[in-house]
Amino acid sequence: MLRNYLKIAWRNLGKNKFYTFLNVFGLALGLASCLLITLYVLDELSYDKSFNHADRIYRVNSDIKFGGAEMKLAVAPDPMAFTMLKDYPQVEAAMRIREDGSSLVRRTGTTENLQEALVVYVDSSFFKVFQIPIVAGDSHRVLTQPNTMVISERDAEKYFGKENPIGKTLLLDNNQSYTVTGVMENIPSHSHLGSLNMLLSMSTNRESREDNWGSHNFNTYLLLREGVDAAGFEKNFDTILEKYTGKWTQSVMGATLSELKKSGSYIKYALMPVTDIHLRSDRTAELGNNSNVQYVYIFSLVAVFLLAIACVNFMNLATARSSNRAREVGVRKALGSERSSLVNQFLTEAVMLSFLALALAIILAILALPLFNNLAGKEIAFPYQNGLFWAASVVTGIVVGIMAGSYPAFFLSAFQPLKVLKGAVQLEGKGGYLRNSLVVFQFMISVMLIIGTGVIYKQLNYIQTKKLGFNKEQVLIVKNAYALNRQSQAFKEEVSQLPNVETSTITSFLPTPSTRSDYGFFPEGQLQQDKSVSMQKWDVDYDYVKTLNLEMKAGRAFQKDFLSDSSGILINETAAKILGFADPVGKRIFIMPDEKTRERITFTILGVVKNFHFASLRQNIGALSMVLKPSKGLVVVRLKGGDYTKTIGQIEGLWKTMAPGQPFNYQFMDQDFDSQYRSEQRVGQIFITFAVISIIIGCLGLFGLSAYTAERRTKEIGVRKVLGASVGSIVGLLSKDFIKLVLLAIIFGSPIAWYAMNTWLQDFAYHVEISWWMFVSAGILAIVIALLTISFQSIKAALMNPVKSLRSE
Template sequence: MLRNYFKIAIRNLRKHVGFTFINIFGLAVGLACCLLITLYVVDELSFDRFHAKADRIYRINSDIKFGGNDMKMAVSPDPVGPTLKQDYPQVEQFVRLHERGTWLVKPAGSATNLREEHITFADSTVFDVFTLPLVSGDPKRALASPNTVVISESAAKRHFGKQDAMGKTLVFDNKQAFKVTGVMRDMPTNSHFHSDFLLAMLNDDYPWGQWLSNNHYSYIVLREGVDYKQFEKNFDAVIEKYVGPQALQAIGSTMDQFRKAGNRYQFWLMPITDIHLHSKQQIEFLPAGDIQYVYIFSAVALFILLIACINFMNLATARSANRAKEVGVRKVLGSERQQLIGQFMAESVLMTVLAMILALLMVAAAIPFFNTIAAKELSIQSLLSPYLLPILVVLPVAVGLLAGSYPAFFLSSFKPISVLKGRINVSLKNVSLRSGLVVFQFMMSVILIVGTIIVYRQITYIQHKNLGFRRDQVLTINDVYALGKQAETFKQEVLRLPGVVSGSVSGFLPTPSSRTDNSFFPEGQVDQRNAVSMQAWGVDHDYVKTLGMQIVQGRDFSREFGSDSTAVILNETAARLFGGQNGIIGKRIMSFDDPTLKSFKTYTVIGVVKNFHFESLRRNIGALGLVMDANSGAASFRLSSTDLPALVSQIESKWKELAPGQPFNYAFMEEAFDNMYRAEQRVGTIALTFAALAILIACLGLFGLAAFMAEQRTKEIGVRKVLGASVVSIIGLLSKDFLKLVLIAILIASPIAWYAMSQWLNDFAYRIDIDWWVFALAGVLATVVALLTVSFQSVKAALMDPVKSLRSE
């Protein structure tokens, strides 16, 4: 029987090639979208789950409110991990990571450096906590001694080629030598941190034991059966015992007084498997993902699949008139309804299997493009994993049964006498259901259109917002410290080049990076009530001018004033926290000058710079001070040239003259700023792509319903034409019903889209308003698409010869 079902199904599909292609293509597009998004979602959910102890590893986060700043950080004090291991038997192990950032690295004896970005100091226990397999070396001893380093296989190939890296020496920043004591496999891409170099923590030049400084990523492994939420309750005692004495020494307040003043100092645990998607912490290793996008794209996958199934239903029922006589004849010859349902279900499953094969081909072709826009490394082979392979088997059958259920029950319900006489009873209930399905399709399409428009408007707003500084045509050159004492010489040589307007050497630029705040006080008022939590950037005399910042009060740094070595320029936020701009010029402020919190350095306020954005626009502008300091981390040059590549080449030549063998690494500030919002740009592109595909599938469904309605009203159209109705009036008659459905979809979709996008925009401190015209534009686009879709069937029906439709009467 089953064989007969499929034999007849193949015959019917071959008989109606055009109908079959449209239906299979629509399903294939829906299934391909679903599979792509499934790969994306599975990859996002897999982060950090490769660690053997992933279910017991927790990161210690810090939550601090002090000095006008509310900081939720992924880092914590350096002693917290060892202290928890020592005081609490529930802690099995701990590890600290201290990100070093970028260093110049070369093998001993080589004259050429490579710029390496993923360098981290780590405790020797790193291999006890994380699953980072070594291909060479002993994980128990690899980082137990000073001047040792474990490198990744990729790093070993870069620096030593095919030679064995074990026992070799690497020189960092042309001065510090480390012996390679281990080679580890490259860290998986689905990890919340990546490192090609793990340096012994014993070499980290850091003032240890500072409970008030948060600079380390600290992780603990809890023993089996320990509830981490219960364990968190111990942090109050830890803070009282260890943080309290240092706070009392620094600001003269007990922790109780500290809290009563409205301040906060807390630790809490985050499961390592939650970090990538759920962390909203500052100073993350890498930009985190967002669980909202997982929910959004999961919903999009489901909706697109539903739209494809609805499309199938509408196309199948649109062909009902052509198959009505078949059903009637088969019923007269003795076929049971169950047999007819089985027949139509078999056709549906067969079409879905064919659609799945086509969908897999589409996925294989689309994955490179999808990886580019989503910044992923997905592969078609991932679908063959033990988790996803069952989906490939079950999905076509499930979709086939779902999509074919309504047409099967609908077609098998025809009464043989009625259909053989040419009368098909289409109830209001059936029409209402199909209309409701079309409304659902276009409702989802409108929501996707609105979402795409708002995402792109927010990105455009960010890209064109006045940031308080000029980022256009500013060239930044990294690792200027490689020049040593010739950094200033390099700056002056570049400034002599035509097209270079100004230049500055500083380790601080107004782009996001791992920076920490310090506590500042009015001179002689070291008290928590007067504290201001503020970043202090070391800059040179030309920094403000080069970046196009605006001094709104006082003056800029000047070489004419030797006292500027102890001067500070505050931004407007810092000036407000210190009592306002009135009387701020000449005011003296102070900050701790050493890790022991016993000595201070005092600065005199000489100016106030207009607030500028130095972090993501998701956050409000914090307090900032600019101080004179010789920091040669990076050089910035404002350029004015119509031939930028030639000018950059000239600058590179100056670099090579002064720093032979040192990599010339540069970027334009505009690019660095745009990189902050790559995630949103990717989301916008993905949303636009899937919105277009959803509309395409919805149009196929609308095409099916238009064909169905035209078939049902063939005789009515014939009568109207005989009575003198024009082609235009008939087209309008057939089209207005569909326009009503689209209008209903727009009315339902608008409030849903408004709410969803309002929630998304809440993540930004600086954001656009959602204007009414966005919904109007989405509605117009949906309406135009609907009209273009139904116009073909409407024109075809209106031009039909009435004799053909009425000759059977």
């Protein structure tokens, strides 16, 4: 029986090659898109799950409100890990990571440095928590001594080739020597720790103090014992706050935790599962750029929508051509066929078509995967050897075939043979209503994707063009300025003399991804918490304000003519507002006293800088201060214009003269700024790609339906032409029904798109408003696309010789 079903199905598919092609290609596009998105989603969901006991590893997060600032931190106080391990037997292991930024690294005895993007200090218990295998060295003794390090297999090959690196030394930043005591397997790329290749012993870090509960600088991880309920264990942080943090606030600030709470301030600690970090954490001091679970949800919905549109195409074309199968059904029923056998026949055709589409979809996905990886910033490999994938593909082919073919099968098999053979069956009843509903559904999704793409690109354009309060154009950032050692100032002066250079400055702090440093400030003579302000403190030189084109709201910037400026400070408008100074210039403020020395460093406010966006546009502008202090991180150069290549070459020449053997790395500030929004840019590109695919799939179905409509109304068109109807009126007649459906799709899809994109925009403190014209534009585009799709068949039918159409039976 199955063999007969397959044979008849194959004949029917071959008999109607045009509609078979539309169905197969449309379904293949939907399946290929769905497959690519599924690979993307599975890739995103796999982060940090390869670690042993990943379900028991947690990071300690900190939420702090103090001095008018709210901070969500991925770090905890220095003593947290040690204290949790000491006081709570539920903790099996604990460790800390302290980021040290990028470093220049070279093997001792050589002169050429290489750039390491991220070097960190870690406790030796790092390997107990994450259980990353040590492939060389004693796993029980690595990182237990100062000035020791563990490197990845990748770095071992990079610096030592095939030599055994154990016992050999690497020089960091030309001044600190570390002995390699271990080589670890490369940390999986699907981890928020994936960028770590070089681990330094924590005992070398001078910031590490076991009594400093006020400094939140350490990414802290706990491995809980089996059976420990994390939610219940979190309640122990209340005890930690009272027992340790409360003593610190009382000692340093003269205020208890209760008094802080009454004033609106707070400190809270919480556990975050390590497997949630990549998708659900966007905190200050993350170890890398995480993704966003919203995008997983969005793309999952897009995958479902695309597959739904493809299935809708199949159902539409199958029910539309029901008249061509009606007599077949009538004859077969008259000869004794049961309805169940007819249903099986039509479902077999649907499943066969589904598998043809699936085979084509897999080929399309394999061909498109490199382009998709480039678009999404991924390195996804096609799972050729994954048996589960192929099993899932077979199940998908069957399920999609049944889903897409179920309604046509039951619809066609329900025809009454007597009515069909007499030609009395009404084929345009509920089948026509269903087709219309499905066309509306298809274009509703397309309209939603078009509007979503427009909003994303409008927001990205807003980010690019918004006045930020500083000028990021024509600014060159020369990185790793500490490689210049004592010649950094001389380098800056030489660069400033170049004909195409306007000015330059040396700093580690920029309003693009760079160093950050928070401090608590108080007005002179007041140490009350409610008088404090938590703000960034940036180390700058005399030319910083000029180089970034910052504007002064009041007072003046730093000037070399005033020696007293070494104790001066610049603040932004937000800081002035929080401090409550009507006229801040001349007022004195001091940093929160050091816990041990009790020393107060006092500054005189020289000027107020107009607010500028020194953080992402997702955040409101916070409080910021600048002090006159040497810094060697970056040399920032403002260019006048002209031949940038020549100027960069001149700067590189000066670098090689003053820092021989050191890598010359640079980037333009606008590129650095754009990197903050790379995920949104990728989302926009992916969105527009799948919006186009959804339109193509919808158009394939609309093309087939318009062809069928023109075919079904051939005689009507002939009669109308004989009676004097023009080509334009006939085209309008055939098109208006479809345009009505597209208009309904616009009406239904627009409010859903508005809600979804308005929710997405809430992630940005500064964002565009969704304008009415965006919906009008999307609607006009959808109508134009629909008209172009159906016009070919409509014009072809309208131009047909009426003699031929009236003679045809």
